Amino acid sequence: MFSATAIGIDLGTANILVYTKEKGIIINEPSVVAVDAKTRTVLAIGTEAKAMLGKAPDSILVIRPLRDGVIADFDVTRSLLKLIMERAAKELGSAFRKPSVMVCTPSGATAVERREIHDAVKYGGAKTVHLIEETVAAAIGAGLPISEPVASVIVDIGGGTTEVGIISFGGVVSSNTVKVAGDRMDEAIIHFVRKQYNVLIGDRTAENIKKEIGYAPVPHEAEHMEIRGRDIMTGLPKTINLSSLEVQEALKESLYAILECIRATLENCPAELSGDMVDQGLVISGGGALLKGMQEWLSKEISVPIHIAPQPLESVAIGTGLSLTMIKQLEKMSR
Structure with a gap:
């Protein structure tokens, strides 16, 4: 002990x-x-x-x-x-x-x-x-019964990587990793603001934008946020008004890369365990689990129940x- x-x-x-x-x-x-x-x-x-x-x-x-x-x-x-x-x-x-x-x-x-x-x-x-x-x-931290003969599916969307694993009898049956997660989403926002507004913003600002008005591809009422950065043309500080619909568009590529990783893992799952997934669904953890609309969007795309871990950031x-x-x-x- x-x-x-x-x-x-x-x-x-x-x-x-x-x-x-x-x-x-x-x-x-x-x-x-x-x-x-x-x-x-x-x-x-x-x-x-x-x-x-x-x-x-x-x-x-x-x-x-x-x-x-x-x-x-x-x-x-x-x-x-x-x-x-x-x-x-x-x-x-x-x-x-x-x-x-x-x-x-x-x-x-x-x-x-x-x-x-x-x-x-x-x-x-x-x-x-x-x-x-x-x-x-992540599966243990989310309270999944990993030692039982059922499919425990975990999707951990961290800062640097997204990890997808199907666990049964305490072992990993199928898993995939993609180097697309929170950091890549921040980079996508920085790139979008630079391209669209000729304004340079830092990592911390991009992270705040993602947390405040970042959305997965689901219908929602537009939200706005004032952000400050440096105008590339003049070199002077500039304030712009950013819409959640723009941020949603910027995040799409990263989110679909994560979706492909989940699908690839599920496709390699033995048929017997696939049946469990329809009943149990899958659990998402990590900071990415907190992106607005994430649960609703994944549920629609994968057609199985999606649950958020009790303490996603700490799982x-x-x-x-x-x-x-x-x-x-x-x-x-x-x-």
Whole structure:
């Protein structure tokens, strides 16, 4: 049995979450690091570093060390994890000794990428490190009966990747990953505003637009939002009025890429499990699950019930933490 020193980490492209069974989510910070451009010394992490995005002088580099669900900058990720583990130690106080850590990896991660994740967490101060596929962690966190002989279908739309998995008897029957998720949607909004209005906006503004007036392809009454950016022609600040219908159009390509990934996974599902899907439907988690109209649109496109995970943003982190008590069971099933 694991003690309070067992923690689960969701090493996400957009956010890093740390979960303990006793206290739940103890850390939820953006996966952003600010470093000194010359010495590479870490100056800030998380929310503090994210506030510097697009605003820092040349002497400070603001880095997102995780891209498309895997480590893009190993040294910075290692430093980030070390500081995250130190914060977890402060949160847990005397209950925190060298912890056993369960960390999620994207289904499509290579052996080298998995080793990098393992080594980065070990460097952070973990006693033992276990890896779990993101789809399995998300399914556990969403409360799906993964060990039963029924199809548990999970669609995790994160920051860098969308992971789709069909799980039965604790193992992944069919899975697919596509590098289209929240970040790609933000990029699509930036590109649209630049092309349509000749205005340059940053990642944070694009993310706010997506959250406030972003819609999946469903009919809705138009909403508007005033945004500020830099006019490409004059170089001066400019305010424009953006409609939710325009944002909806900008997001279509990304959303249909996610839909194709879901369809490809379902097509590879054994016939016996396909019958379960008609009754059980599928569960969506991750930040993308919160996009307005997402549930309604997917239900219409796939013709099965669509459910949103109870805590979509925290499903993977909760799943990694809970899976620590299921290690032997999961290992047995994955053989």
